[in-house]
Amino acid sequence: MRTLLLVWAACGDQAETTGPTDLSDPPPPPVPFVETAEGGALEGGFTGNVVETQQATNAMLAATAVLLSDTEVQGRLLIDNGSDLRAAPEICWSRPSPAMSEFTMDFTGCGNDYNMSGGVRIEDHPAGPVLFQFLDFTLDERVVGGVLGLELTETGRQWHIFDTDTFSPGPDNRVPITVTVGGTASATTIDGGLHWNTIPTENFHLWGTATGTTLSDTRTAVMGGTVAGIDPYTDPGADAPTFTCGWQTCRCQLSGVTSYAAAVELETVRVDIDDLQDGDDGFDDPDVEFVIDVEITGRLDIEAAGCGVWTATFTTDALPAIAIERVALESAIQRQCEIKAIDDEHHCVELEAMANASSGIELSISAAKLGNLVQNLVDNDFDNNWCTFNE
Numbered sequence: 001m002r003t004l005l006l007v008w009a010a011c012g013d014q015a016e017t018t019g020p021t022d023l024s025d026p027p028p029p030p031v032p033f034v035e036t037a038e039g040g041a042l043e044g045g046f047t048g049n050v051v052e053t054q055q056a057t058n059a060m061l062a063a064t065a066v067l068l069s070d071t072e073v074q075g076r077l078l079i080d081n082g083s084d085l086r087a088a089p090e091i092c093w094s095r096p097s098p099a100m101s102e103f104t105m106d107f108t109g110c111g112n113d114y115n116m117s118g119g120v121r122i123e124d125h126p127a128g129p130v131l132f133q134f135l136d137f138t139l140d141e142r143v144v145g146g147v148l149g150l151e152l153t154e155t156g157r158q159w160h161i162f163d164t165d166t167f168s169p170g171p172d173n174r175v176p177i178t179v180t181v182g183g184t185a186s187a188t189t190i191d192g193g194l195h196w197n198t199i200p201t202e203n204f205h206l207w208g209t210a211t212g213t214t215l216s217d218t219r220t221a222v223m224g225g226t227v228a229g230i231d232p233y234t235d236p237g238a239d240a241p242t243f244t245c246g247w248q249t250c251r252c253q254l255s256g257v258t259s260y261a262a263a264v265e266l267e268t269v270r271v272d273i274d275d276l277q278d279g280d281d282g283f284d285d286p287d288v289e290f291v292i293d294v295e296i297t298g299r300l301d302i303e304a305a306g307c308g309v310w311t312a313t314f315t316t317d318a319l320p321a322i323a324i325e326r327v328a329l330e331s332a333i334q335r336q337c338e339i340k341a342i343d344d345e346h347h348c349v350e351l352e353a354m355a356n357a358s359s360g361i362e363l364s365i366s367a368a369k370l371g372n373l374v375q376n377l378v379d380n381d382f383d384n385n386w387c388t389f390n391e
Contacts, residue, residue: 146177
């Protein structure tokens, strides 16, 4: 005798779930992957020597700020311009006092407290400019060598600054300054201006164009603006980097903008699997990460918001799309299933099938996501602790 068992299904509202949990419920239909989507968080780094350029430029400008805090150096600059001089709050170096038109500053005594060594020869040259001849002057293992010229302009308290030599000094005879950072030497040229409105005050403006050339790359820093060719004879005002003679508290600029030609190499992009699907399949899926190789060139502007604190802005003509091939999509899904980030086997099978049926996905890059990456790179790679003696 046979027994017939009938199962009745009740009609009406059903409770929502994050996935099919009752075998009597029909599974939701598979959701295909979209053809285009917006990418998520980015990882990558700067290419070229933009970080080294910032570090080399900071070393040269920090050395200049130390020298400007010395009253004998101030006296050479203002020999024909008369002013009250401002003494440095602390002097760890030795030099003649009173000094002649030429004298040498010895920084041997600055090693323990400020990690400075080497020397600088100051010369009030008969040809006109005051010369800072760096003799392996070292700040925290960054070594500066060469000659910086400062020539008083017709505008009071303003000097034209440039790289030169001691034999025929002047802006028409350019001899790059060598700055060594991390064992890499760059030949650095600088063409800019220095404006010190009132010598007894600590702060001064220093702007212009500095170009560092290594064996592998050439990078330019534009201090006080966002375009090359900034006028060395015109103070840019609020955009001009402001430095302090109180170098014991800060080596770097306190305010102002510095710009660099820069390139960012994108290495990975993360995106939520749910954002790659053409509809809701009822599952809350994890992120996947794709390995990519995309370079974006543009202009990096960093504005100092205090000592060693930078606000970064990256400007580019166009943001490229990222092509994610079908094989890469399949691999990413399989990986999440293997590590049980997706722990529903039936759902894994469906996702893998939909990935196999996909023709690939084109991911767009948002300016906000790229901006987040660039700010993180600046925070991690550019000078910050070095500026405040906290390495």
